[in-house]
Amino acid sequence: MTKKPGFIERLAESIGIIPNLHQNRELDLPHLTQTTDLTSFPPPEKWDDWVEYEAKAHPKREQKHYQIIPTTCFNCESACGLTAFIDKETGQVRKFEGNPYHPASRGRNCAKGPATINQITDPDRILYPLKRKGKRGSGEWERVTWDQVLDDISGRIRKALQEGRNNEIAYHVGRPGHEGYMDRILQSWNIDGHNSHTNICSSGARFGYAIWYGYDRPSPDHAHAKVILLISAHLESGHYFNPHAQRIIEAKMKGAKLITMDPRLSNTASMSDYWMPSYPGSEAAVLLAMAKIILDEGLYNRAYMEQWVNWNEFLEHMHPGTPVTFENYIEKLRETYAEYTPEYAYEESGVRPEMIRETARLIGEAGEQFATHNWRSAGSGNLGGWAVARTLHFLNVLTGSVGTKGGTMPSEWNKFKPSFFAKPPAQKFWNELHFPNEYPLAFFEMSFLLPHFLKEGRGKMDVYFSRVFNPVWTYPDGFSWIEAFSDESKFGLHAALTPTWSETAFFADYVLPMGLASERHDINSYETHSGKWIAFRQPVLREAARRNGKPVTFTWESNPGEVWEEDEFWIELSWRIDPDGSLGIREHFLSPYRPGEKVNIDEYYQYIFERVPGLPAAAEKEGLNPLDYMKKFGAFEIEPHCYHQNLNEVNADVLGVQKWMSGPGG
Amino acid sequence: MVDGKAVEGFPTPSRKNEFFSKTMIEWGWPEYALPTYIKSHIHPETLDKSKGEYVLVPTFRLPTLIHSRSGNAKWLYEISNRNPVWMHPEDARKFNLKTGDLVKMNTDIGYFVDKVWVTEGMKPGVVACSHHLGRWRRPEDQTGNRWATNTVSIKNDGKGGWKMSTISGIKPFESKDKDSSRIFWSDGGVHQNITFPVHPDPISGMHCWHQRVRIEKAGPEDKYGDIFVDTNKSMEIYREWLKMTRPAPGPGGLRRPLWFKRALRPVDETYYFENMTENGTLKPGVGNK
Ligand code: SF4
Numbered sequence: 010m011t012k013k014p015g016f017i018e019r020l021a022e023s024i025g026i027i028p029n030l031h032q033n034r035e036l037d038l039p040h041l042t043q044t045t046d047l048t049s050f051p052p053p054e055k056w057d058d059w060v061e062y063e064a065k066a067h068p069k070r071e072q073k074h075y076q077i078i079p080t081t082c083f084n085c086e087s088a089c090g091l092t093a094f095i096d097k098e099t100g101q102v103r104k105f106e107g108n109p110y111h112p113a114s115r116g117r118n119c120a121k122g123p124a125t126i127n128q129i130t131d132p133d134r135i136l137y138p139l140k141r142k143g144k145r146g147s148g149e150w151e152r153v154t155w156d157q158v159l160d161d162i163s164g165r166i167r168k169a170l171q172e173g174r175n176n177e178i179a180y181h182v183g184r185p186g187h188e189g190y191m192d193r194i195l196q197s198w199n200i201d202g203h204n205s206h207t208n209i210c211s212s213g214a215r216f217g218y219a220i221w222y223g224y225d226r227p228s229p230d231h232a233h234a235k236v237i238l239l240i241s242a243h244l245e246s247g248h249y250f251n252p253h254a255q256r257i258i259e260a261k262m263k264g265a266k267l268i269t270m271d272p273r274l275s276n277t278a279s280m281s282d283y284w285m286p287s288y289p290g291s292e293a294a295v296l297l298a299m300a301k302i303i304l305d306e307g308l309y310n311r312a313y314m315e316q317w318v319n320w321n322e323f324l325e326h327m328h329p330g331t332p333v334t335f336e337n338y339i340e341k342l343r344e345t346y347a348e349y350t351p352e353y354a355y356e357e358s359g360v361r362p363e364m365i366r367e368t369a370r371l372i373g374e375a376g377e378q379f380a381t382h383n384w385r386s387a388g389s390g391n392l393g394g395w396a397v398a399r400t401l402h403f404l405n406v407l408t409g410s411v412g413t414k415g416g417t418m419p420s421e422w423n424k425f426k427p428s429f430f431a432k433p434p435a436q437k438f439w440n441e442l443h444f445p446n447e448y449p450l451a452f453f454e455m456s457f458l459l460p461h462f463l464k465e466g467r468g469k470m471d472v473y474f475s476r477v478f479n480p481v482w483t484y485p486d487g488f489s490w491i492e493a494f495s496d497e498s499k500f501g502l503h504a505a506l507t508p509t510w511s512e513t514a515f516f517a518d519y520v521l522p523m524g525l526a527s528e529r530h531d532i533n534s535y536e537t538h539s540g541k542w543i544a545f546r547q548p549v550l551r552e553a554a555r556r557n558g559k560p561v562t563f564t565w566e567s568n569p570g571e572v573w574e575e576d577e578f579w580i581e582l583s584w585r586i587d588p589d590g591s592l593g594i595r596e597h598f599l600s601p602y603r604p605g606e607k608v609n610i611d612e613y614y615q616y617i618f619e620r621v622p623g624l625p626a627a628a629e630k631e632g633l634n635p636l637d638y639m640k641k642f643g644a645f646e647i648e649p650h651c652y653h654q655n656l657n658e659v660n661a662d663v664l665g666v667q668k669w670m671s672g673p674g675g
Numbered sequence: 676m677v678d679g680k681a682v683e684g685f686p687t688p689s690r691k692n693e694f695f696s697k698t699m700i701e702w703g704w705p706e707y708a709l710p711t712y713i714k715s716h717i718h719p720e721t722l723d724k725s726k727g728e729y730v731l732v733p734t735f736r737l738p739t740l741i742h743s744r745s746g747n748a749k750w751l752y753e754i755s756n757r758n759p760v761w762m763h764p765e766d767a768r769k770f771n772l773k774t775g776d777l778v779k780m781n782t783d784i785g786y787f788v789d790k791v792w793v794t795e796g797m798k799p800g801v802v803a804c805s806h807h808l809g810r811w812r813r814p815e816d817q818t819g820n821r822w823a824t825n826t827v828s829i830k831n832d833g834k835g836g837w838k839m840s841t842i843s844g845i846k847p848f849e850s851k852d853k854d855s856s857r858i859f860w861s862d863g864g865v866h867q868n869i870t871f872p873v874h875p876d877p878i879s880g881m882h883c884w885h886q887r888v889r890i891e892k893a894g895p896e897d898k899y900g901d902i903f904v905d906t907n908k909s910m911e912i913y914r915e916w917l918k919m920t921r922p923a924p925g926p927g928g929l930r931r932p933l934w935f936k937r938a939l940r941p942v943d944e945t946y947y948f949e950n951m952t953e954n955g956t957l958k959p960g961v962g963n964k
């Protein structure tokens with residue numbers, strides 16, 4: 010509330026001693042909410058014409074009109090909701106705020122969300138496709154047209170496919186940010202050409218989870234937990250940073266205890282009830298010591314373990330002759346872990362035995378409301394780091410907190426899987442540069458060994474796309490990457506798909522500018538909490554153009570310069586690889602709505618959104634179709650909670666023929 | 676089956692949580708049939724403290740930056756623009772280092788020279804350095820990410836030796852954005868990852884990031900941001916770690932357990948070596964339903 014100016018104040022203003030802070034009083038804009046509220050969001054019915062005072066005009070009260078269009082952040086993986094405020098005068102995005110309709114971020118963002126505006130206005134950004142002149146890495150570039158780019162690359166791919174060199178084509182991705190889009194593209198080309206950054210990031214944790222229960226990611230239900238155990242700094246920089254952080258704090262406000270293992274006094278550690286500055290790599294020893302206490306003190310969840318652990322197989326294989334009873338299992342378990350005393354764990358980790366005992370008891374008491382998280386850090390730092398996730402999940406199994414309210418779910422229960430039109434079949438190739446024989450259990454591609462494999466002569470990359478991916482800088486041993494990139498017999502053609510220059514783009518043949526968060530399409534769905542949701546990352550200026558009656562065909566037309574987006578790039582490229590349809594690629598890019606025509610990007614998403622459970626009905630209530638609903642609100646909640654999916658009933662007949670059950674070892 | 680009803684369970688061979696993993700046994704790792712503790716490659720037993728060997732935790736993230744993708748965000752670099760080595764006062768005393776002093780961090784393939792931040796917020800005996808910082812461009816490169824990049828020179832001796840040195844830090848520049856002339860920070864940090872060898876875990880395939888480093892006070896010839904790497908040593912260490920693997924085939928001539936997830940999963944027939952041709956596809960007649 011502004012209070013009325015006093016006499017002295019008015020006098021000072023009128024003679025210019027202080028700036029006039031009270032002009033245009035009659036134009037006062039109404040408060041959005043009760044003045045006691047800390048947050049405020051413009052209501053969606055006003056999103057097409059939202060009025061705010063111009064901050065830079067202060068103290069003058071200058072009204073600004075905005076059109077508000079939602080999209081999602083593309084900085085970390087969380088894909089929090091953003092709302093773009095488009096200045097109606099300039100037609101440009103002025104700022105980004107949160108999207109209150111986004112089920113994971115709920116209107117909030119971290120610093121990197123609003124900083125999206127810096128990224129789109131960065132004076133150094135790349136606006137046109139570039140081709141190298143001179144030697145690779147020499148730093149000389151010339152502008153080319155998108156047509157030249159598409160023709161050159163598609164011709165080269167077509168030739169490789171025709172000659173059966175499918176394994177010489179690869180797409181190497183840093184931040185994916187989409188759901189299933191590239192699988193569809195690569196499989197339509199019949200190539201085993203997916204390479205990712207996962208093995209420098211999270212495959213340690215993934216393996217530890219997968220070996221337990223097939224799913225490779227945890228989804229802690231922080232908000233409802235009584236005890237939260239974090240391996241490393243997930244409160245300030247976790248994989249789902251903002252969505253997780255707000256829920257961890259929510260739980261803490263309700264009295265939950267936070268336990269953090271981290272050798273560094275991170276922000277997370279400083280907010281914790283228990284900080285365990287464990288020696289790096291010793292985490293599993295501490296976790297097993299906790300398990301031992303839970304077992305010795307009878308704090309485990311017998312009902313859950315009896316039903317959901319393969320303890321009978323354990324007894325049969327490792328203790329033949331011992332009667333297969335649950336009691337015997339517990340006894341053997343206690344024997345197995347007898348050496349993991351808190352004192353032993355202390356020697357390994359430096360975490361005091363008393364703290365291990367105290368926290369283990371807290372965990373045992375929390376029972377099903379025990380949320381845990383481990384993603385990179387310990388899992389990705391150490392030889393055998395995958396054992397950290399494995400021993401952490403052991404605690405969830407012991408407490409029966411797998412898939413419970415306040416416990417830890419498998420990520421796939423929270424993740425929406427879109428359905429695609431004209432889905433291509435799985436490829437008939439296996440690329441040993443990605444999944445080599447030495448690493449049969451490797452959870453993802455051995456991506457960081459690519460230069461070493463190429464140096465050993467294991468193969469070559471004829472067409473290599475790096476996409477929002479910077480191995481020269483981010484990966485270990487970047488100079489080996491520079492050496493490999495500099496050698497045209499190893500990388501025939503390297504196209505860098507990136508919004509900005511990067512140390513890797515310096516060593517490309519093409520640098521192809523792709524849109525930032527508010528300049529591209531993606532569908533997002535992540536395991537940020539107990540629910541299941543989707544969000545729509547959309548090019549906001551394209552959507553503004555449509556609403557304002559000037560629709561564009563391609564997203565680049567509404568983006569700055571000639572900045573494309575990947576979705577349309579891949580459709581165009583695939584179309585050109587197979588000009589006559591003889592390679593069987595084109596058929597996967599025909600519109601599901603207009604027979605015989607090339608699909609457009611609206612149709613691609615229309616098809617998906619029409620098949621999201623509950624979305625068509627919700628859209629209808631608003632008088633919209635599902636695509637327009639997503640364009641308007643930017644996100645949709647499919648389920649508020651997804652607990653206990655393992656208890657879903659299935660038809661008993663299908664049990665015997667499950668795909669993953671087939672074959673030896675399965 | 677639960678209470679007489681068939682339920683989904685979990686996507687594992689037993690449909691349960693596999694405390695006991697037959698898969699690990701079948702694929703040659705019987706010692707890891709059960710959840711266990713595996714000593715890391717940087718376990719204290721592997722470090723010689725008398726030679727100044729420490730473990731470096733190089734992975735921690737800052738909430739304000741995102742890997743190498745935020746160099747185009749001025750607000751974020753205004754907040755975070757350096758990555759000193761965190762060191763406990765006890766350790767700093769051993770090397771006679773105080774905050775701001777230069778330290779040479781010798782990895783197994785080279786070194787980087789960074790500043791030290793002496794802090795009680797670090798566990799004694801462990802040092803850490805944040806990821807994200809130390810972005811660079813060479814004078815010949817197009818200007819990019821100038822809010823975040825140092826200008827460096829890179830020299831290659833043609834025999835695998837690479838030397839990087841900083842020509843200049845971050846500087847204000849003229850552009851359509853007035854803020855670019857107001858840049859007040861000059862330090863863009865130091866690129867550490869490029870001095871790390873590959874450490875592929877023989878099971879998960881994860882790169883094991885923690886580094887054994889030999890810490891020493893920087894000498895008179897060492898400059899802030901100096902980096903050296905010998906890629907011959909990189910190859911050596913790659914081979915050392917490769918030796919730890921226990922390659923396929925697994926049971927039944929498989930290259931990977933069928934029940935494991937796989938990114939971009941190919942048709943099942945490709946999982947069997949006997950079905951494959953030299954160029955990585957199915958032999959004629961296999962899998963053509
Ligand atoms: S948490 Fe991630 S997605 Fe959310 S605002 Fe921050 S950077 Fe963007």
